[in-house]
Amino acid sequence: MRNPSSDTSCPPGRTGRPRSAAADAAILAATRDALVELGWSKLTMGDVSARAGVAKTTLYRRWSGKSELVVDAVAELFDSLELPDRGSLEADIEYVVLQFAALLRRPEARTALMAVVAESTRDEALRDRIRSAIVDRQKRLVVLGRERAQARGELPYEEDASLASHTTDLIFDVIAGTVVHRALVSSEPVDELWVATFTALLMYGLQGSAAGPSGPAPAV
Amino acid sequence: MRNPSSDTSCPPGRTGRPRSAAADAAILAATRDALVELGWSKLTMGDVSARAGVAKTTLYRRWSGKSELVVDAVAELFDSLELPDRGSLEADIEYVVLQFAALLRRPEARTALMAVVAESTRDEALRDRIRSAIVDRQKRLVVLGRERAQARGELPYEEDASLASHTTDLIFDVIAGTVVHRALVSSEPVDELWVATFTALLMYGLQGSAAGPSGPAPAV
Amino acid sequence: MRNPSSDTSCPPGRTGRPRSAAADAAILAATRDALVELGWSKLTMGDVSARAGVAKTTLYRRWSGKSELVVDAVAELFDSLELPDRGSLEADIEYVVLQFAALLRRPEARTALMAVVAESTRDEALRDRIRSAIVDRQKRLVVLGRERAQARGELPYEEDASLASHTTDLIFDVIAGTVVHRALVSSEPVDELWVATFTALLMYGLQGSAAGPSGPAPAV
């Protein structure tokens, strides 16, 4: 994250004691520790502040509540996501799926992600924060993978920008949604075999869709 | 639900005042009302008991906590899911996706589903309850749709029972996961256009995968 | 105190678990202990509840705040005040002064009395509670002593009830006010010598006033 201080940009005026930069890092790390040990529902602001060696008021000065804090704490995990060029679209998809699955194996992510999404169903601001802090971080991998596949000729260029965006969104929802569902709802392992099967399904789907409505109609 | 009383089978002995059957229904309805008005995180056991005109003790005698109660309350919503024969696999998929999306538009489902999944990441028993009360209800639609498609010849029969089961699981995770992600994480509408696109992707994927690894390799 | 439960009479309806009578006693004793150890300003509701082995909510269910609680706790000390017949008005006065001074030597009374009076300057309800719980307990000694003196012929009967009441009030304010001021404001000891001097002053004053405006005018 470029700007770890969350709610208010740090220097509104120029007077007064400046906010401790170290505190931000300590708090977010403490939040992740608490998530691992206690899980979302048993995590408390007081506990986090104690772990971080910080007063509770310092937390509330920077984050308006538990959800916001946890989003920022978990978002940092997503900074580690990357997409090296594995040579083919198929390999890239398998890599990104495995990487995301590994992230979902981390207890702090498991317990926190669905929780903040649940909260966000009744909180517009939280939804925006999740989008910018987490979703966008994931989506850029899809964008990158798609561009590479287009450069390789594996996928056609889409000239209509709106359509291109919608396609990216769909691919993203399919990949992220399916992996999350497998890992957290079905509680089944995301292992190499499953990833290969899922990737194959997705590859067929992408290539068939790319051929498009004008392509060979799905045979019954 | 056949047995709405959840934790303890109703009549362990036979003496004493029997449990009110009406109470169960009232409690679950009150729970859904409270979910609509307050959302998961602001729903309280005391509030539910007050809405249901029931003592808190009565709640705790039947459910061990908020998560269990909400799972049962929301599970009843899934009883309305059904899959009439629409004539083709494609139409069946579109129907099931739209139906599930409609369910996710209900505020009680939006706020509760992800929340109980989040809770279940640290609670084995809750995970089982979600599986039997919710997931299995959804999955039978996939099983049914697949059988119909096989009967129609749209999809091949899979003789290996284990493999068949895995394929069903994958399809289920793709459909349910993608729709949930679209609706709750990306917060985008699941409209006819999107459903058509997604269904097309899935159809190509299924047919390609059905042709199998021995089928035509995905062209680059 | 006849009714240790303070704010609400115990049985408003007849259902539900009744309030613990033991808790009242434990809380008031804990309050006095805390006053002795910590003093008024460092006494906290949380500390009292911990000492009493009681939840904080139980305190707040019975008393609306620290002031009310402390008034009730200290009021019990005043139950020990009594006025045995010492044979003469002078002896009775000396006895009551010494007894009150002894009470004011107790740290819980020293620290609490002025504090609740200070609070009561902005709180009508608290003022009433102090009056009924503390002031009236003290004043009855004055009433009793005066009646005895009248029976002995040391003081004349006052036929006008209003005037009689005003005289009692004056005597009470003089005795209680002077002793409190000596003990807490001037911080001087209320010893036998001082008591004798003060009592003499008061005796002359009472007898002179009793002789009344029609009595011998104060000589210059």
Next chain:
Amino acid sequence: MRNPSSDTSCPPGRTGRPRSAAADAAILAATRDALVELGWSKLTMGDVSARAGVAKTTLYRRWSGKSELVVDAVAELFDSLELPDRGSLEADIEYVVLQFAALLRRPEARTALMAVVAESTRDEALRDRIRSAIVDRQKRLVVLGRERAQARGELPYEEDASLASHTTDLIFDVIAGTVVHRALVSSEPVDELWVATFTALLMYGLQGSAAGPSGPAPAV
């Protein structure tokens, strides 16, 4: 007050920016305003600093806490007390009682006086400060009134300095204590009628006591 800056004498060294003299006055005035509006227990240092247009640091550089600040703020009120010669001891007493009662009608004095006395029961330094800032200011009126009465021949000279001092103290405690008790504990008005009655009692007491133990024994 000669030296309004309380805790540290202003110029310990000689270099550096000197303390603002205006700040002291502004702070004490703000303190009195806050006492009137909020009362002792709701008055906060932060509020006072805001009212005075001063940083909290500036307060704490001059006073060690709320009690000290309030003592100084209220003490200034006592500067207005004076005792013009009314021609007789009786008139002087009535005057001083009425004047003191008027002071106790001011909300800032009502709420603050008992509060700081309560605090002082556990704080030696505060007790000294109250004595020098408030009590001594009151007591000099008694000393003055007594000297005048002696000059008039209304009261005898007391040669034993210690005894004289003790008598002054007693008179002071009787007057101040009785008035405070009437005004703040009994919450009854200190009106002309009451003052006359009280003064009469006191006059008889003083004259009887002045006649002394060797004087006519109080008749039964």
Next chain:
DNA sequence: GTCTAAGCGAGACGGTACGTCGAGTCTTAAA
């Protein structure tokens, strides 16, 4: 005329207590 040590405003900081709320249990009397 600098130099410099203190005062000053602003406001973040680590704490402690607040008074409230919800969870889940327990104790009554009535059904």
Next chain:
DNA sequence: TTTAAGACTCGACGTACCGTCTCGCTTAGAC
């Protein structure tokens, strides 16, 4: 034995003040 009622313990909440600190900026006397 279940029920409604409600008191109970426990623990977290989010806020308010406390008194301290760290900033950058005066300000006035010493050099």
